[in-house]
Amino acid sequence: xxxxxxxxxxxxxxxxxxxxxxxxxxxxxxxxxxxxxxxxxxxxxxxxxxxxxxxxxxxxxxxxxxxxxxxxxxxxxxxxxxxxxxxxxxxxxxxxxxxxxxxxxxxxxxxxxxxxxxxxxxxxxxxxxxxxxx
Amino acid sequence: xxxxxxxxxxxxxxxxxxxxxxxxxxxxxxxxxxxxxxxxxxxxxxxxxxxxxxxxxxxxxxxxxxxxxxxxxxxxxxxxxxxxxxxxxxxxxxxxxxxxxxxxxxxxxxxxxxxxxxxxxxxxxxxxxxxxxxxxxxxxxxxxxxxxxxxxxxxxxxxxxxxxxxxxxxxxxxxxx
Numbered sequence: 422x423x424x425x426x427x428x429x430x431x432x433x434x435x436x437x438x439x440x441x442x443x444x445x446x447x448x449x450x451x452x453x454x455x456x457x458x459x460x461x462x463x464x465x466x467x468x469x470x471x472x473x474x475x476x477x478x479x480x481x482x483x484x485x486x487x488x489x490x491x492x493x494x495x496x497x498x499x500x501x502x503x504x505x506x507x508x509x510x511x512x513x514x515x516x517x518x519x520x521x522x523x524x525x526x527x528x529x530x531x532x533x534x535x536x537x538x539x540x541x542x543x544x545x546x547x548x549x550x551x552x553x554x555x
Numbered sequence: 556x557x558x559x560x561x562x563x564x565x566x567x568x569x570x571x572x573x574x575x576x577x578x579x580x581x582x583x584x585x586x587x588x589x590x591x592x593x594x595x596x597x598x599x600x601x602x603x604x605x606x607x608x609x610x611x612x613x614x615x616x617x618x619x620x621x622x623x624x625x626x627x628x629x630x631x632x633x634x635x636x637x638x639x640x641x642x643x644x645x646x647x648x649x650x651x652x653x654x655x656x657x658x659x660x661x662x663x664x665x666x667x668x669x670x671x672x673x674x675x676x677x678x679x680x681x682x683x684x685x686x687x688x689x690x691x692x693x694x695x696x697x698x699x700x701x702x703x704x705x706x707x708x709x710x711x712x713x714x715x716x717x718x719x720x721x722x723x724x725x726x727x728x729x730x731x732x
Contacts, residue, residue, distance in 0.1 A: 424706035426732055442715050451703050452628050453651045453695075466626040468653050471707055476732065485701045486627070 426476040428457065431483045433501060434474040443514070445505060446474070447496070450486050458486070462493050479504055558656040560586045560663065563593040566616040569607040580615065581605070586659050586679060590617055600678075622654035630695055631658035632685045637666060638676040645680070649692040655682060707732055 450458040505511040587593035650658040712728035
């Protein structure tokens with residue numbers, strides 16, 4: 422299996438540990454074997470160990486070490502936010518976040534919705550069973 | 556990023572006497588973990604260069620020096636003198652880092668690991684920011700590539716916070732990237 426996600430200038434990565442957990446950052450330059458210079462629109466450019474990053478499939482087209490304005494413009498042009506939120510990984514994270522922020526009333530609503538959905542599925546199943554046996 | 560070694564600028568001179576009303580003022584840039592250690596280091600080095608001690612000298616200023624551009628990557632060349640088990644040696648080492656303090660910290664840890672030299676046996680002679688053309692070490696020159704690209708070969712699965720750590724897990728982790 423060859424590698425598909427490379428550490429390169431413009432690779433989008435997800436921070437998986439530490440203060441900026443859950444943020445999408447752009448790899449702007451490589452310091453050495455273990456560290457990269459990363460940047461995001463809402464943080465000061467800084468170094469991060471690769472152990473704290475998980476590479477994604479998204480890559481934007483930037484030169485090595487762009488200034489903040491060109492970086493933000495490139496992120497907009499590549500539409501990173503929408504690409505991420507429509508990818509299956511991004512959608513899963515959104516659902517996880519939503520689930521973690523539910524209050525008791527929301528969980529009650531979800532319980533009712535689940536029961537309803539299960540009822541509809543069971544009705545359809547019973548109909549199909551009757552068709553096959555009949 | 557918090558660094559163990561901070562860079563200080565220390566200025567001092569010998570005390571004025573009747574024969575020498577305005578003694579020469581000396582300034583040093585050195586690395587220490589705190590100000591007290593920096594002042595002590597200053598007198599240590601000054602004693603070796605001039606006939607002045609802490610008891611007949613005065614400290615004029617001590618300021619911490621901070622990195623001007625901590626968001627750019629630089630190649631640091633560090634000349635140092637260290638004491639090994641058999642004698643003193645000079646060395647030149649190169650490091651890639653965003654700040655000089657980071658480079659110095661890398662140097663101290665590398666000297667400790669590669670040569671078993673503790674930090675009190677190391678004297679930094681000179682540091683400089685080296686442009687990419689003049690770097691001498693292959694290990695820093697291999698990152699001088701504007702189209703650098705490499706895969707992360709092995710993914711260490713780690714929990715996002717230490718609170719979620721467990722001793723047993725139901726399934727084996729997936730280590731592919």
